[in-house]
Amino acid sequence: MMNDAIVIIAAMPGELKPLVRSWAALESVNGVDGWQHPAGPIMAFAGGMGAAAATRAFARATQVCQPLMMLSVGWAGALREEVAPGTVLRASMVRDLNTGEMYAADGSGGLLLTSSRVASREEKHRLATTYDGSVAVDMEAATLARLALANGLGFRAIKAISDSLEEELPDMNPFITAQGKFATARFVAHVATKPRYWSALSQFGKQASLAATNLCNTIADEIGIERPR
Numbered sequence: 001m002m003n004d005a006i007v008i009i010a011a012m013p014g015e016l017k018p019l020v021r022s023w024a025a026l027e028s029v030n031g032v033d034g035w036q037h038p039a040g041p042i043m044a045f046a047g048g049m050g051a052a053a054a055t056r057a058f059a060r061a062t063q064v065c066q067p068l069m070m071l072s073v074g075w076a077g078a079l080r081e082e083v084a085p086g087t088v089l090r091a092s093m094v095r096d097l098n099t100g101e102m103y104a105a106d107g108s109g110g111l112l113l114t115s116s117r118v119a120s121r122e123e124k125h126r127l128a129t130t131y132d133g134s135v136a137v138d139m140e141a142a143t144l145a146r147l148a149l150a151n152g153l154g155f156r157a158i159k160a161i162s163d164s165l166e167e168e169l170p171d172m173n174p175f176i177t178a179q180g181k182f183a184t185a186r187f188v189a190h191v192a193t194k195p196r197y198w199s200a201l202s203q204f205g206k207q208a209s210l211a212a213t214n215l216c217n218t219i220a221d222e223i224g225i226e227r228p229r
Contacts, residue, residue, distance in 0.1 A: 002036075005065035006223050007153075008044040009057045010074040011140055011180065014208070015160075018228040019216035020044050031179045032060040041065065042223060048180025050116065054140040056180075058147050069154040072144040073219055075162035075211055076112065076136040077119050079128040083161055085207035088218045089136055091157040096142035097127075103145035105157040110135035112157050114142035118172045124165055136161060158218055160211035162204065169204060170197050 010016050013033050023044065026034035032047040043065050047057030054072075061067055076089070083089070090107030097115050105112065111133045119127065119137045127137055141157040148155035163169065175187040191197050213228075220227045 002041045002043070002065040004068040005041040005043050005061075006069045006071065007058075007061045007065065007067040008042070008071045008073055008219060008223075009054060009061065009140070009144055010044070010046045011049045011053065012074065012182070013046045015074040015212055015215065016044050016046055017216075018213050019219055021228060026064065029060055029063070030056050031181065032057050034060060034064070036064075037225065040225070042225065049118075049139050049176055049182070050180045051140065051143040053180030054143040055147070058144065067151070067153050069156070070144060070148045071219065071222070072138075072141040072155070072157045072159075073215060074138065074140065074159060075208060075215075076138040076159035077124055077163045077167070078161045078165045079113070079124055079131075079134045079136055081165050083135055083165070085161050085164055086210040086214050087161045088211075088214050089159050089161070090218075090222075091136075091141070091159065093133075094141045094145045094157050095131065095134075096146075099142075101142065101146070103142065103149065103155070105141075105145065105155060107156060107158070112141055112159060113137040115139060118176070120171065121166065121168050128165065156222070158215065158222065160215035160218075162208045162211045167200070167204065169200055170194065 020035040023035040047053040089109035091105040091112035
């Protein structure tokens with residue numbers, strides 16, 4: 001077991017792809033993919049979307065290393081017009097929308113909200129007007145912050161914006177499985193007959209790719225390793 005490791009937890013492998021391209025892949029356990037940095041005590045995991053998946057990812061991390069610091073990373077939706085896709089935010093606080101609990105995140109980028117669902121355009125507007133200082137919304141950070149606090153770990157939340165405040169996308173929540181995975185094939189079949197979404201989804205794909213690249217560069221800077229090539 002690797003001691004004093006930096007643990008990076010995302011929801012989707014695509015969020016980490018640029019970073020872990022040359023890392024050693026771990027055995028996938030309980031739906032959690034993992035990677036180990038080749039030259040230091042740094043581990044990355046992707047367990048799926050939502051609280052239960054984030055909890056499984058943390059449990060998997062503790063099977064293979066002794067964490068010292070946890071980074072909750074990944075895509076998030078913007079709650080401010082000026083926060084453009086591709087922007088990377090180091091949250092200062094994380095708020096659990098289910099419980100109201102607040103957690104410090106050792107950054108200066110404002111308040112990150114954690115929801116149990118992918119937020120629609122209407123929901124993002126409601127959150128933006130309800131929670132002063134909120135800049136983005138995700139689905140995992142509050143759970144990981146709670147686990148970090150309970151285990152005496154340092155915690156940071158670093159999120160890259162994949163969709164703007166005004167983004168009009170189809171509802172993705174019905175396509176998130178019980179394991180927190182995204183049912184891509186079912187989603188593609190669903191939108192194939194809805195051409196009004198095609199342009200927006202194409203743009204969203206480009207934004208998500210840019211966000212992943214920027215996110216992984218920021219993570220590398222944050223933990224002091226070489227940026228992905």
